[in-house]
Amino acid sequence: MDLFSKLKDIKILLVDDDEWIRGSMTLSFRSKGCHLLALETAEDGLEAIKRQRYDIIICDYRLPGMDGLKFLKLVTKSRPDTMKVLMTAYANIEVAAEAIKIGVHDFIQKPISAKTIEASLTRLIEKHEKSLCALRQWQKDDRD
DSSP states (O other): OOOOHTTTTTTTEOOSSSSHHHHHHHHHHHHOEEEEEEEEEHHHOOOOOOOOOOEEEEESSSSSSSOOHHHHHHHHHHHHSSEEEEESSSOOOOHHHHHTTTTOEEESSSSOHHHHHHHHHHHHHHHHHHHHHHHHHHHHHOOO
């Protein structure tokens, strides 16, 4: 099964202040039948997660107002099971360490391409599927 077939039942929230990234990712994902909401600010993202559960959140580090790390930290508190991806053109060891500390699942260096986003989502889906298999095995072993 290809990536986009697996993503059809997954809700994705993208938070990036770059209008081109929001527009191109929305067009690309929706044309493949995927649910993606693209927003400009972390504050808009926080409002969105109050109304809807998202399985994956992809967020830029530099945003107007609240930065992406603060946003993802708040997401972790309110939705700990959400998979999180941080994108940045300003990578440094401190940002990466903080991202890991708050539970970011993947890190994408900008400039991005469709392939880098797809590779990140493939890694997330594979991790999720492995976790589900381990949980099912644990439940089976517990019953036996």
